[in-house]
Amino acid sequence: MKLQKFIITTLLSVSIIGTGIPANVSASSYAVTKHTYTLKINKKKQKKKAVGASYNGKTIKTKAPGYKTENTPMLSAYYVFKKGMGVSYSYSKKNWKITLKRxxxxxxxxxxxxxxxxxxxxxKMPTPARSVYSYEQKSNFIYVPGSFCAKYLRLSYSWNDSSYTETFKSNSTASTTSKTSYVQLAKPSGLSNRNVSSTDDxxxxxxxxxxxxxYKSFYEKSSNHRVVNDSSFKSYSVKYSGGYTKIYIKPxxxxxxxxxxxxxxxxxxxxYASPKSMYKQIIVLDAGxxxxxxxxxxxxxxxxxxTLKIVQAAKKYFDKDPNIKVYYTRLSDTYPSLSDRSALANNVGADRFYSVHINSAGxxxxxxxxLYNSKGYKSTSGLTSYKWSATIHPYIRSATGFTNRGLVDRTGLYVLRHSKTASTLTEIGFVSNKSESKKMNANLNKYGKAVYNSTKASLNKNPTKR
Incomplete structure (x- = not known):
C-alpha cells in the first residue's frame, strides 16, 4: 500500500477533563495519510480521508486522523498544536471553551x-471547532481549523493537496526573518488554499x-504583488492556460x-534563498x-x-517525504551532459549524489x-563516497535478488570525481544477461522504492549538520 505513514491530528477526549489523552487510545497504528476513516461529525457518521501535518519539517504523529470539511482541514488542538508545536492549550469541559496561545x-x-x-x-472562522468521535479509537477528540489557527498564532502555513498534508513553520526560523527575500502576492476573495500549488522549475x-x-489580470497589477528585500530580483510574469493562472517567479x-x-x-x-539554507537534506538523483x-x-x-523508470518510481516516494529535497538531473528522455549532472549537485549544495545505471558485459x-570513488569528496556531514555506497548497496542488492558483486572503487568516473559531495553509482544488473534484463524490466518500480529506502537509511545514519 503506497500510503504515507505520518501525521494527523487530534487526540483530546471530551470525556477526560483538561488535556489528558483518551484512556482507550491504542499506542499502536499511527493514522495513515489519505486513508479513509469513519468519524461521527456533528452527529453524522461520515467517511473521511485522513489529513496530515508537519511542523518545522518534522512529522506530527497521532493515533487519530485529521479530516477536511468545507474545504478546511481540521486538526487536533492537543496533539498537533500543543504536543506538535508547543502552543499553550486548554479545554473546558464545562463551557466547551478551547484556548490556544502562542x-x-x-x-x-x-x-x-x-x-x-x-x-x-x-x-469569523471558516468552520467551527468540533468534538468528533473516532470509531477506530472509540473516543471523542477536539478538532480545530488548521489554517485559521496558524494565521492568528503567527505560524507560516501551506497546504499540499497531493500529499493531503498541512505544513506549519515557526516564523522565528531563519528562513522567515525580516532579512529574508520573498515575493508577496495578494489573494483575491474566494481563492482557496487548496487551489494554489507550486512547481520548482x-x-x-x-x-x-x-x-x-x-486571475491573470489580477496578478498582473503591480498593486497585487511585490518583492521584499531583493533589489536584484530578475523577473515576474503571469500567463493563463488550461484553466490555471501560472505565475513565474525567477529571482x-x-x-x-x-x-x-x-x-x-x-x-x-x-x-527564497540558497537551497542549503532552505532545506535540511538535499539529494541529487541521476538517471543515467x-x-x-x-x-x-x-x-x-x-x-x-x-534508469529513467527507476528514478521516476523513486520520485513517487520522495514526493511523499517533506524532509528530503530532491533535485533530478532528468525526468524525461533528455541528455544532461556529465558536467551538467555534477554541476547540479554542486550548485544546490547536495548532501548526496546518487546515479542509477544498468550494467553490460558478456x-x-x-x-x-x-561504485564509489575512494579519492572523491565528502558530504557536509563528513560522509565518504565509500560509506554512502556501503549503506545503499544492501538495499539495492536485496531488491534485485541478484548475485552480490559488492562495492567497486572507480576513481575515474566523471560524476564520481566532479560531484563535490558523497557520490555513488549503482549498477542494478546486467542488461546483457538475458535473464537479468527480463527480471529488471519487470521490477523497475521495486528498485525505485529501494533507491528511496536506501537514501532515507543513509540520512538517518549520517544526518546533515544543518
Missing part, C-alpha cells in the same frame, strides 16, 4: 460556534505558482534557489544516460529507459554492484 497571540473558540475571539476581537531557475482559475538568471510557499487568507508568500545516449542495449531493452555476466 506568545502574545491568543485564540478562544467554542465548540460548534463559528466565531472565535482573537486577542479579544470577535473573528529549477532547471530554468524559477518557481511556478499554479492557481486554479483565471536570478542562472542561480538555483530554494523555495517555500506559505499562505494566509489574504496573501501568498514565496520565500538519456536522449541520444541510449547507454547499454540488449534484448530490446535500453539502459536509458530503465552474456554470462551477472549481479549487482555499487
Amino acid at each position: 506568545g502574545s497571540n491568543k485564540i478562544v473558540m467554542t465548540r460548534g460556534n463559528k466565531y472565535a475571539y482573537v486577542n479579544g476581537k470577535k473573528t 529549477y532547471h530554468n531557475y524559477r518557481l511556478i505558482l499554479n492557481i486554479k482559475g483565471n 536570478r538568471s542562472k542561480t538555483i534557489k530554494g523555495f517555500r510557499v506559505t499562505q494566509t487568507d489574504s496573501y501568498i508568500r514565496v520565500y 544516460h538519456g536522449g541520444s545516449d541510449s547507454g547499454a542495449v540488449a534484448y530490446g531493452y535500453k539502459e536509458k529507459n530503465m 552474456k554470462s555476466a551477472h549481479g549487482t554492484e555499487t
Whole structure:
C-alpha cells in the first residue's frame, strides 16, 4: 500500500477533563495519510480521508486522523498544536471553551460556534471547532481549523493537496526573518488554499505558482504583488492556460534557489534563498544516460529507459517525504551532459549524489554492484563516497535478488570525481544477461522504492549538520 505513514491530528477526549489523552487510545497504528476513516461529525457518521501535518519539517504523529470539511482541514488542538508545536492549550469541559496561545497571540473558540475571539476581537472562522468521535479509537477528540489557527498564532502555513498534508513553520526560523527575500502576492476573495500549488522549475531557475482559475489580470497589477528585500530580483510574469493562472517567479538568471510557499487568507508568500539554507537534506538523483545516449542495449531493452523508470518510481516516494529535497538531473528522455549532472549537485549544495545505471558485459555476466570513488569528496556531514555506497548497496542488492558483486572503487568516473559531495553509482544488473534484463524490466518500480529506502537509511545514519 503506497500510503504515507505520518501525521494527523487530534487526540483530546471530551470525556477526560483538561488535556489528558483518551484512556482507550491504542499506542499502536499511527493514522495513515489519505486513508479513509469513519468519524461521527456533528452527529453524522461520515467517511473521511485522513489529513496530515508537519511542523518545522518534522512529522506530527497521532493515533487519530485529521479530516477536511468545507474545504478546511481540521486538526487536533492537543496533539498537533500543543504536543506538535508547543502552543499553550486548554479545554473546558464545562463551557466547551478551547484556548490556544502562542506568545502574545491568543485564540478562544467554542465548540460548534463559528466565531472565535482573537486577542479579544470577535473573528469569523471558516468552520467551527468540533468534538468528533473516532470509531477506530472509540473516543471523542477536539478538532480545530488548521489554517485559521496558524494565521492568528503567527505560524507560516501551506497546504499540499497531493500529499493531503498541512505544513506549519515557526516564523522565528531563519528562513522567515525580516532579512529574508520573498515575493508577496495578494489573494483575491474566494481563492482557496487548496487551489494554489507550486512547481520548482529549477532547471530554468524559477518557481511556478499554479492557481486554479483565471486571475491573470489580477496578478498582473503591480498593486497585487511585490518583492521584499531583493533589489536584484530578475523577473515576474503571469500567463493563463488550461484553466490555471501560472505565475513565474525567477529571482536570478542562472542561480538555483530554494523555495517555500506559505499562505494566509489574504496573501501568498514565496520565500527564497540558497537551497542549503532552505532545506535540511538535499539529494541529487541521476538517471543515467538519456536522449541520444541510449547507454547499454540488449534484448530490446535500453539502459536509458530503465534508469529513467527507476528514478521516476523513486520520485513517487520522495514526493511523499517533506524532509528530503530532491533535485533530478532528468525526468524525461533528455541528455544532461556529465558536467551538467555534477554541476547540479554542486550548485544546490547536495548532501548526496546518487546515479542509477544498468550494467553490460558478456552474456554470462551477472549481479549487482555499487561504485564509489575512494579519492572523491565528502558530504557536509563528513560522509565518504565509500560509506554512502556501503549503506545503499544492501538495499539495492536485496531488491534485485541478484548475485552480490559488492562495492567497486572507480576513481575515474566523471560524476564520481566532479560531484563535490558523497557520490555513488549503482549498477542494478546486467542488461546483457538475458535473464537479468527480463527480471529488471519487470521490477523497475521495486528498485525505485529501494533507491528511496536506501537514501532515507543513509540520512538517518549520517544526518546533515544543518
